[in-house]
Amino acid sequence: xxxxxxxxxxxxxxxxxxxxxxxxxxxxxxxxxxxxxxxxxxxxxxxxxxxxxxxxxxxxxxxxxxxxxxxxxxxxxxxxxxxxxxxxxxxxxxxxxxxxxxxxxxxxxxxxxxxxxxxxxxxxxxxxxxxxxxxxxxxxxxxxxxxxxxxxxxxxxxxxxxxxxxxxxxxxxxxxxxxxxxxxxxxxxxxxxxxxxxxxxxxxxxxxxxxxxxxxxxxxxxxxxxxxxxxxxxxxxxxxxxxxxxxxxxxxxxxxxxxxxxxxxxxxxxxxxxxxxxxxxxxxxxxxxxxxxxxxxxxxxxxxxxxxxxxxxxxxxxxxxxxxxxxxxxxxxxxxxxxxxxxxxxxxxxxxxxxxxxxxxxxxxxxxxxxxxxxxxxxxxxxxxxxxxxxxxxxxxxxxxxxxxxxxxxxxxxxxxxxxxxxxx
Numbered sequence: 001x002x003x004x005x006x007x008x009x010x011x012x013x014x015x016x017x018x019x020x021x022x023x024x025x026x027x028x029x030x031x032x033x034x035x036x037x038x039x040x041x042x043x044x045x046x047x048x049x050x051x052x053x054x055x056x057x058x059x060x061x062x063x064x065x066x067x068x069x070x071x072x073x074x075x076x077x078x079x080x081x082x083x084x085x086x087x088x089x090x091x092x093x094x095x096x097x098x099x100x101x102x103x104x105x106x107x108x109x110x111x112x113x114x115x116x117x118x119x120x121x122x123x124x125x126x127x128x129x130x131x132x133x134x135x136x137x138x139x140x141x142x143x144x145x146x147x148x149x150x151x152x153x154x155x156x157x158x159x160x161x162x163x164x165x166x167x168x169x170x171x172x173x174x175x176x177x178x179x180x181x182x183x184x185x186x187x188x189x190x191x192x193x194x195x196x197x198x199x200x201x202x203x204x205x206x207x208x209x210x211x212x213x214x215x216x217x218x219x220x221x222x223x224x225x226x227x228x229x230x231x232x233x234x235x236x237x238x239x240x241x242x243x244x245x246x247x248x249x250x251x252x253x254x255x256x257x258x259x260x261x262x263x264x265x266x267x268x269x270x271x272x273x274x275x276x277x278x279x280x281x282x283x284x285x286x287x288x289x290x291x292x293x294x295x296x297x298x299x300x301x302x303x304x305x306x307x308x309x310x311x312x313x314x315x316x317x318x319x320x321x322x323x324x325x326x327x328x329x330x331x332x333x334x335x336x337x338x339x340x341x342x343x344x345x346x347x348x349x350x351x352x353x354x355x356x357x358x359x360x361x362x363x364x365x366x367x368x369x370x371x372x373x374x375x376x377x378x379x380x381x382x383x384x385x386x387x388x389x390x391x392x393x394x395x396x397x398x399x400x401x402x403x404x405x406x407x408x409x410x411x412x413x414x415x416x417x418x419x420x421x422x423x424x425x
Contacts, residue, residue: 024059024065025058025071025077027058028055028056028058028059028077030055031058034051035049049088052084059078062074070112073122075109076109077122079103079126083106083127083133085098085102086098087132087133099134106126130160131156131167134153135154135170138152138153142174142177150170150177151171154167154174155188168199171188172189172196176189179217190214190215193210197230205238212231212244215227221252224248225245229261231245236268242278243278245261249282250285255286263279276321276324276334277320277324277331279320280316280321280334280341281317282317284313284337284341286309287309290307314344317341321335321341325338330388332388336394338381339382339384342377342378342381343401345374346372346374346375347371349374350368350405352367375405382402385398391422396415396418397419400416
């Protein structure tokens with residue numbers, strides 16, 4: 001009859017032992033909770049440091065004890081306690097092992113708690129501490145130009161807060177810089193920047209621009225042009241992005257697409273002088289590309305076709321620059337470029353005339369007369385550009401070319417003196 005009593009006694013003993021073992025977990029939780037309040041006040045910080053140290057001792061015991069080492073709460077607490085110890089430690093060499101312990105504990109906690117998720121908030125709070133630590137570490141590494149290390153630190157921060165725009169930005173930025181010496185980081189930079197562009201991040205204009213640069217570094221003009229186009233659609237009034245699209249489009253041989261895009265923009269905003277200027281610039285680039293091919297071509301038919309393309313597009317460019325000046329007569333770039341596209345054929349006529357043999361005086365006189373008329377048509381815009389910006393080397397050189405074409409040596413020399421007086425770059 002005494003056997004049942006003996007069994008009952010054993011059960012009580014087991015219960016008391018388990019309770020004592022769980023007491024370490026309970027103590028760790030109490031001390032940890034106290035610390036989270038006490039650390040914020042200088043008056044209670046000393047007590048808080050004692051509490052977190054006590055919490056560390058208790059949780060270390062709990063996670064090695066067979067009776068409590070399988071408790072999700074024990075590992076969640078260990079991760080949380082050590083994450084606080086990481087932030088408290090200002091010495092990298094001693095903080096690093098604390099970080100590793102916290103991170104490993106949280107991984108174990110997530111595994112053990114994967115079904116019930118009872119400690120989700122505690123685990124997340126601990127990860128936020130570790131993310132803060134890695135962000136601070138990444139910032140120091142970035143400032144010291146250790147971009148690959150900075151990427152790894154910031155990427156940990158990003159994984160904890162995947163929807164945070166700052167996390168995407170710093171991770172992408174560090175990857176972009178790391179890619180300058182290690183190309184494998186290009187894809188990582190592109191991925192993070194594209195994620196950022198899907199958000200309402202306040203600096204996305206700059207991100208679009210930087211992303212096009214990354215694509216160009218990779219010789220990927222297709223995606224560079226596509227990205228620039230997306231940027232212009234989103235920010236139609238941003239002239240830097242519009243210029244970027246044009247530059248990349250011209251590099252990519254997308255002139256026809258550019259013309260269509262700009263004309264559509266003009267239809268929507270017919271008073272925008274910059275759009276006319278950009279269309280003129282695009283036609284100018286088409287003309288110059290044709291001219292470059294023409295100089296290398298020997299076939300007379302192909303040469304004539306290229307010359308027509310050049311002439312037609314310089315004429316179209318002039319029309320667009322005039323449209324811009326109709327809106328703003330003091331638009332420096334439009335005056336400068338209009339003067340150039342008018343004077344360019346004049347220079348060609350002048351040079352061609354001087355290559356004629358001496359027995360073709362009549363043809364020479366006609367060519368010089370034609371070039372003089374073209375020089376004179378360009379003069380108002382050439383002079384206006386200099387008036388608007390007397391320190392522009394391009395404007396002064398164009399005006400000097402005009403005087404040389406008109407055989408006005410005195411005025412050409414005056415402009416040359418202005419050029420020589422410009423500050424050295």
